[in-house]
Amino acid sequence: MDTVVQKVIDNVVAAAERHDATKADRLDRWRVLEPDAGRFLWFLTQAVGARSIIEVGTSRGVSTLWLADAARGTGGHVLSIDLDTAAQQDARRNVVEAGLADRVTFRVEDGGSALAGLPDGSVDLLFLDAERTEYPSWWPHPARVLRVGGVLVADNALSHPAEIAPLRDLIEQDGRLTTTTIGVGKGELLALRR
Ligand SMILES: C[S@@+](CC[C@H](N)C(=O)[O-])C[C@H]1O[C@@H](n2cnc3c(N)ncnc32)[C@H](O)[C@@H]1O
Secondary structure (H helix, E strand, O other): OOHHHHHHHHHHHHHHHHHHOOOOOHHHOOOOOOHHHHHHHHHHHHHHOOOEEEEEOOOOOHHHHHHHHHHHHHOOEEEEEEOOHHHHHHHHHHHHHOOOHHHEEEEEOOHHHHHHOOOOOOEEEEEEOOOHHHHHHHOOHHHHOEEEEEEEEEEOOOOOHHHHHHHHHHHHHOOOEEEEEEOOOOOEEEEEEO
16 A cells, blocks of 8 residues: 555544534535445455546545555556545545546446446446435446456445445446455445356
């Protein structure tokens, strides 16, 4: 892990803690990824050798930074999608400060429509960290876009199991995918495309 990137991540996580503590409404909070879940994403990206990396839910770019640093090791690239233009501007500043601008493309778009526009089997690693209740309406694109050997990761599998359950059901009904749940951060639901 690059020390400059790690310092930027630490600073954004600390700023997010201060910011989120002042916001009563969940949707006003930045809700950035926990450090252990970020480290797990970094590890997984490198283990998969992921080059085509998609994330839905940029916020201030904490998960983007973990993924982009790992992408430097795989020769990969991150497409980060969010509906919030201002949040992505902050994330872009953080990615530039970390020296990772060449590894990330930001796009303001709905996650479902962005996934619907991607070719079959074109994604090595897909990270879903947006509104969990919307994921089922995006089906089958989260599975369709994965290459064989590609991995889908959905955050909040343990913090909000009821909200993740419909996605888990769709994944488990799809004979091409195998799931597991990892107890880092708020819990990561993983699906491997076989
Ligand atoms: C939990 S935050 C993402 C945190 C980020 N991954 C990080 O580690 O810093 C959720 C983000 O999802 C975005 N979002 C919500 N619904 C979305 C949708 N339908 N498409 C794309 N982004 C969406 C929100 O604007 C918000 O910035």
